[in-house]
Amino acid sequence: MGRVGTSYPENIDQIREQEYPNLRDTTYLDHAGTTIYAKSLIDQFARDMAANLFGNPHSRSPSSELSTRRVDRVRLRVLQFFKANPEDFDVIFVANATAGIKMVMDAFIQCDKNTTLPHTQDSPRPFWYGYHRDSHTSLVGIREIASQGSRCFEADQEVEDWISGKLATELDHPGSESQLGLFAYPAQSNMNGRRLPLDWSGRLRESSLPGHGNIYTLLDAAAYVTTAQLDLSNSKTAPDFTVLSLYKIFGFPDLGVLIVRKCSGHILERRRYFGGGTVDMVTCIKDKWHAKKAERLHEKMEDGTLPFHHIVAVDSALDVHERLYGSMDRISRHTCSLAKQLYDGLSSLRHANGKAVCVIYKDPASQFGNSKTQAPTIAFNVQNSRGGWVGKTDFERLADLHGIQLRTGGVCNPGGIASSLNLAGWELRRNFMEGTRCGNDLDVLGGKPTGVVRVSLGAMTNFHDIHHFLQFVSATFVDERHRFSELVTPGLSLEPPALQQVDSLRIAPIVGCAEWEIPAETSWEVRSTGLAWDREWCLVSEMTGAPLTTREHPAMKRLKSSVDIQEGVLKVRAQLEEVGETELTVSLWDIPSPTCEVKANQPSEDDTELPVPTPYTSKTISDFFTAAIGAPCTLARFPADSFPQAAEGSE
Template sequence: MMGSLHIQHDGHNAEVEKIREEEYPMLKDSIYLDHAGTTPYPKSLMDRFAHEMTTNLFGNPHSASASSQLSTQRIQDIRLRALQFFNADPADFDLVFVANATAGIKLVVDTMRCLPTGFDYAYHQASHTSLVGVREEARSSVCLDNRQMEDWLVGDCPLKEEEEEQRPILFAYPAQSNMDGRRYPISWSSQVRHSEETETIRNRKTYTLLDAAALVSSSPLDLSNAQTAPDFVVFSFYKIFGFPDLGALIVRKDSQDIFASRRYFGGGTVDMVVCLKEQWHAPKDGFLHERLEDGTLPVHNIIALDVAMDVHRELFGSMEKVAAHTGFLVRRLYRGLEGLRHANGEEVCTIYSPDPELEQTGPTVAFNIHNSQGTWISLAEVEKLAMLKGIHIRTGGVCNPGGIASALGLEPWEMKQNFSSGFRCGTDNDIMGGKPTGIIRASLGAMSTIKDVAGFVHFMEEFYREDTLPVSLPVLPSPDLDSDTKLQLQPPLQNTPELVVKSITVYPIKSCAGFSVPPDTDWEVRPEGLAWDREWCLVHRGSGQALSQKRYPKMALLRPNLDFTRGELQVTYAGAGEILSSSGPPSSISVPLSKNPKMIVPKKSGTDTEQRSTTPTEESQGPKPRRILLSNESPILAITTTSVDALNASVAALNPEAQRAISEAVFRANLIFTPSHSSSSYDPSSSPSSSPSSPSSPLISGDGLNPKLKPYEEDTWSSVHIGTNKHGFQMLGSCRRCHMVCIDQKMGEKISGGEPFVTLSKTRRFEGKVFFGVHMGLAEEENAGSGKVVKVRVGDVVLPQV
């Protein structure tokens, strides 16, 4: 029997593979595992929708023209068809079109808060953030776990009566968790409604709100029994079909009277409105949706929904068939991740989703990764690498605060402490206090295949399964925590390699091209970094956010020139082969260097640069922040040519398909150090801090190689002295890298194959993070406010202190 099931699923998988090739060209060379966010739309859906729009004239349904009547007729038919998609009898249910599931929730809440007594609210801990937010409108609220739910179902209501108020209760929960795919009984709705007959909450009516958005994306929802169905069901059609961007609220007609308390009315929802001398209106008294759909409906989106339902059935059949296919795939995915083991036998993944072989669950697996010693791997690092490999997943809190806190064991005080320490949704601070702050989520959909599952498991094995024990970076002060501690520099050791400054580069505009300091020029070093480094940034006028090459690689083609004779910063666009029209933006601009920077107020992305006196109490509390401008972590970033050569050797050994050597420019360093005497090749097996997975093949000889200087030796330095005056610089820690190193700084394009980040992820990952280069800044005695000017130039001798 089991063998025949596998044959059946494999056969359907082959059908889906063929459908993918024809209908989903956007998925070519991609592993898309974020169907819980949204599922892709098929080509034929867009083609047919375009045909509908170009062969029919749809008017505003509030008018009486022929085009308006066509719109009205189609909307009525599609509304009925949408109800039938969920086996909902229009005699028992009404469907209200909304923007998305959240808009449906808000429509219910806006109504209930208008009740004379208000309402009390109970919600399950697995609820989406949009359900959690309802509590702010309730008179009282409570978050329930499974045990408390069981108590309620036997009559122990978590919301007790208060004096004589008979406030209704709204209970909300997800049919399926958007975090881990766990499913919750639809029967809770009827059981909770019946619990109002118990002694503890007699005379208090209970309404149920079901968030079905995650469930309906890959499984059927049966509302054929109106007596047991939830009072309100919300979901988004784009989760099912990919397009259109439309949602719905399905209301059980036995509960629709509650909407009579709603105060606001919009265009199209009333039969009469009096404004002059009196204020009176008559709501429409036909179908409920006529009173709730304020303004003109999104006609074209609703027409698209009709096409979407047609195409989806033609491609995938019933939702039961989709559920069987995704269920088969999630079992393979779960087993694949569960089976990953490090060489020492430790698990690679901690999985939070229920075992699909033991429980009914959705096609979602939530997990985290740790190395062979149990150290958590950064979510941001996983997502960066996945992005380079064409893998689409979701990481972070996934808008499910209760589910995340429960799975990760995060207490409220820990979450508040993380917030006070700088954690925000969308930041890279994903491991705090030794615990991850979010999860990795892989979710499957109707057009997912065995190949997707196998590809993702292979990715996990290639980059996160360890055959040997991990190597730790030398312990150095962190630029975030200990970057301004007083350090009494010692003279350099006699046996340390002598280096020179190969190049000095400043980046006047953050994330744009650099300005190379001429070899015969002394360049000032300030407490916040090199003079004129990251003084400006480009800001998106719509969002107010500083732009970055991570999203806009072409920024590398904006080439700055500091012209001190003219007293201006000249910026030229160096787009090769691109013709700028005379009516378009200019190819070059100039900015006065003397312009008051306070006239432009960019959003800071670095540490506050304000100087103030430090009290003895503050001194005893630890180091104060180091001043930087718009740089990300520290005043100065340095690399060595020896490490770049070693990395190129690793790239050649691990990725023979790499087309060219990695340029030093991709690391966007301010200072590049090279040995003062170039000579023989270096054997990378002697590297003190390269990962055990580094290749041991000989390194190709070339400029910047020195037997005395080992690759990545800069990780061990505590300080350096530079120049004839031996100016002291403190090393602040290794530089954490992201996929921005994969951008060709000459062409403004991403380097194919994801190099060098892919190789760095295999050879330079320490405690879940990827490092290359070192942060540094002026030492305390150089930064004592004595008026001494520190300058460096190309060719200066560099003496490291280990």
């Protein structure tokens, strides 16, 4: 096999045959999710477990002492793997990268840099949070508890301008030096594989601008470390906190790590909670006192019994990884070369009429084949020869039939998906209302895809995988049957036939109220029930909950309603005697929830069941319509995919 991986990647086919028998009948292209574990890793770990007795590290028996020694050994080896000096860094074992993110977040909730003791739970000091657009969902979620405010940096240049002082944030003002800040970003987008600048952490730490002194950095390296060397040899420029998952590198074990600069460890130490193994003494009868462990940071943070068997497995994982592949740099060169071939192949695919088959979501600054800017990950969608989208679900099902495993959907990267697919916030909320959920098969809404197809390569990917996938896409999706010239009969005009033109479209968002003409040249969705937003609301009595009719309340006809999709609101205008014309806006995405159990619909005289509308509980809404109609009433919304024409047609 060669000494210390020196034969890799030339011997990749031999490695696959001996180490990855589970890949013989499949083309696995989801290494960004997790890479594949080697057979010898499992064999070596099994021998280790069979030959040794590992006890709970919290005891003092020989088996427990063995576990402690092995855990300490692995902790040191992990630091060495990432070129981190143990004098400057500590490793905290966590379940996965997200658990490491949450550990950092929990610490920031309760403390700031200048305090010597944690703040009380009732009055935590606020902190500011900044995150990059390409962040994984787990990083985005921190914004929900950043009471000092948060900012999503939509482009690399915004971060550059912020670091250099050209762009201000909520924390960049006089008097903010006592406040904490946390800036988080991924080393690599888990959607399209573009790699972000790794020098932001050091440059931000060196900045002397107001507000920057108390900002710490959190790097999500989970996607990056799958095929690249994370180098933490310079502690002055390294992130304060780095999270990653070891299964993305080795395939096994399922374990994450949080790597902490010791100079920044005091942030974590301020947390109030303590668990078993993190304290030296606790009193709980009458007195409430405890003494935390004071020596090493990881001892204060690793609550309860460590997953010591999984940690012991890392020893085998590191041994096998080094023997097979030599170094992460070798893996990086190999996978980047294959990714360039795959990218060039997908880019070159054309239908017979010349249209591109694949729309690839690549950052302009990234370059396939350049490991500094681009990982071996490609996100794309497929179009047919007429420009229509091939659903990601259909693509994945067909890939499965051809023995190809990959990932489709939103891939836990909301910012990357929104920017790549050109989806505005209102479109995403509309898609949610239409039923789009993580992992479902609603593939195209409003003429745009709701997600992507993602293929990602790993250390054991070979040329056959690339060739097989390109063959599959070419044979399945390339239309070679017709060219434009073949569709034209000689002597006939190439001018398209005259089409019937629709002069105008009108909808009545609120049943019984005035119709509204959709602006010219505006695209409008047609649902299975008709035009979108037509007759989706009605007015109901606050006394009985029954829908109002224009026969009993003719003032309804004077209410003017319109839909502004970009702002995401329903606008209603009314002429009130005391104040004149006034306008009410209601969010299109605010779906009222029933406040009580609704009885089943009673059949009407024509034996058809009518949908039951759900009223809004807002006093502002009810006051507006009560004043406009002259009777106690409020707005109500019909369930999705229902048509309430019968409610007004009964007049």
